[in-house]
Amino acid sequence: MDDNKLLIDILKNQVTPALGCTEPGAVAYAVAKAKEILDDEVKKLNITVNTNILKNGLGVGIPGTDERGIVFAAALALVIGKSEYVLEVLKDTNKDSIQKAHDIVNSKIINLELDKDADSLYISVEAFGRKDKSKVIIKDAHTNIVFQSKNDEILMNNDYPLPEQAKESNPSNEIKYKIKKFSFDNLIDFANNVPLNNILFIQDGIDMNLLLADVGLNNNIGIGMGKYLNKNVSNVYSKAKAYTAAASEARMSGYPLPVMSSAGSGNHGLVAITPISVIGNDLEKSREKIIRSVTLSHLVTIYVKVQIGALSPVCGCGVAAGVGCAAGLTYLRDGNINQIKNSIKTMIAGVTGMICDGAKLGCSYKLAIAVDSAVDASNMALEDIFIPSDNGILSESAEKTIENLAEISNVGMKNTDSTILNIMLSWC
Template sequence: MKDLRATLIDILKSEVKPAVGCTEPVAVALACAKAKELLGEEVIKNRILVSPNIYKNAMCVGIPGTDRLGLKIAIAMGLIGGKSEDGLTLLEGLTENQVKESEKYMDTMPISIEPLDTKEKVVIDVRLEGENNTSRVMIKTKHDNFVFLQVNDLVLLDEVDGFAQKNEVQNIERKENIMDTITIQEIVKNVENMDLEDIKFLLDGITMNVNMAKYGLENKIGIGVGRGLKKSIEEGLLGDGIMTEAMLLTAAASDARMGGAKLPVMSSNGSGNHGLTAILPIVAYGRKYPQSDEKMAKAIAISHLVTAYVKNYTGRLSAVCGCGVAASTGASAGIAWLMDGNINHIYGAIENMIADLSGMICDGAKAGCALKLSSAASAAVQSAVIAKQGYSVPPLNGIVGTQVEESIQNLGKVSDKGMQITDAIILNVMNDMNKVK
């Protein structure tokens, strides 16, 4: 077994980060804040271009600190009070006056937002003009990954490799991606051999995400899925077990986050909702069957890394709900490991997840995500529990292959290639309803 611990720890540190607000509009706000800093003066004209998946995910979601929804207010907040040094938590630092000023800016100043004609999942291109200067900022691939910075004619950073003309030959040395070759067993065995000190930061995600869930349970925010489940348990309509606890925590946290609660969550693979789904079902299991800090940290590490493995094939943003097909699969693997650590049990949990929620669509980040996260959390527990009893989907059953890695790759083919037209139609339907032209 290869010793890949250092590489996997680096992935965890890169992909598991605190975030305030839905990641897509926050990423746009981050790019706007950076562009404003480079401009160094008041903005007279702006033009913001984003990939269709960013456009879709940011259209209807609540923004922390305001009751406004969507990209325009996020852009205004980034321009008015955002500090790029704060990364994906930049909206947390805005004062009440800055939020009010941002709302006024949104109402009185023209804000130009256009979807790009690109198949790239994460692309943000912000162009600002002032009285004396211009600036341009690009984020690509990851939500906080700056690839281009320009002030007037001075290019400060240029790591763009995907904006070349279609017919232009590009000789780009591709960095090796360990997720292309690693196996699920290698992920699990390497995590088992990690030192707690190296992954102790993952425990911060429990605190953050549970606090968000508490906020959703204690306040009328979002749809109120978490509060509805809690009341149903209290009235005896639902049983008080691991599955309902996982549903309740994950849904309540999503209620609060999608409703714009100004609290950080620990994200996973560029998504706060992924972080909620990857962590909170494991927390629910830990509440029923208490675990040591080391066991919890390792289970959550497995969850984040399996999530990353699935996302490597489905794409960072896609037509399918990443919480339903990726983060919940990671959570199910983490719960299965906590139960007994048997690799076949973990395989079974993953196969069951792929057979279950593989068709859940993503129609953007919004209040309704709480329902999807509730279903994802329930399925994560169910798949692990059934696999524990020795029951899992057999090979060659639908898209389930002969090995777990093949099953995940098949899921990726369906998601990334098979559902491109679905993604376009989802965006068109949302545009028509919201009269976005």
């Protein structure tokens, strides 16, 4: 496959609309699919998820409602969920469906369990009707359905272990893994030279995320962080920080508008897109330059996420989308290749220790911190100020630095998620 076409396909696969937090949305997607396969009233629903899904779905708002959490999202999916909407599966929510979802929750037919042995993103849904049963399994990515069955008939089965080295060559595996074949030089070259018409769809995400930022800034949503930051804006960079935080606050509160995600996360999409859009507009950069800058931001975000995993102990808004944002901001302001790569390394030197303790309103502050750090890393890189390669986990190449980051997250922090979840469950 032509490299340009492959990268465009990766972008289209990984940059998609999402309504509300991605983790309860993914569970709702699986529930809707199981309900459709069953084709009957669901009398009992068993949901099993891995640590990360439970951690991120525990306390986050469900779009269009005042409710939180995976169980309510699943109940709502039983009422109005349509799998064809994918991560916008709950977009038809209304007052009647909310009341029916409450009735389902109160009936106690939904059982949510944790699979402590699942070491990557995992959602299993079993739906039981009057006579029939169905099962749907999602693995490794929020929309990656690998198994479907009805009664004893297997309708789809791609659920088998795949060694890391085979991910890129196996046609059934997600296309995102193919980004590993590219260097950052390749990604920057793509951003420079891909025909603009092939990436115009990136503008949809810019428009979508700026609209949600406007909602957060002009409505009484969440704890008022976006409004606070906006009140204290002193320059275009603090304005970008306020807009990003406000959009996240609206999203985490469950405001019923979609966001354009990046690498499987709506909050990643906000960091990868919003600061570059706000700063680009204020600096009167061309529409084309902003689109190309956001494109690079997405690609770097996806590259990092493939290395650290779809869900991780480290905050992907900082160490993935924040890194993408730093690269995109440096590109936006005409940084050269070395400056772009140095902004990536400096960003990783600064935010690696940011943990992910679940999706919630407080994520809006982490997004604000990520934007702050990305701006600083980019500003310094443009003046050829960067953290030396012999510092900490950094390496001579940006690619190797990200591999080091992935080892910290995947190996060194193996028990971190379980510890975080135990703390979170103590107040439930």
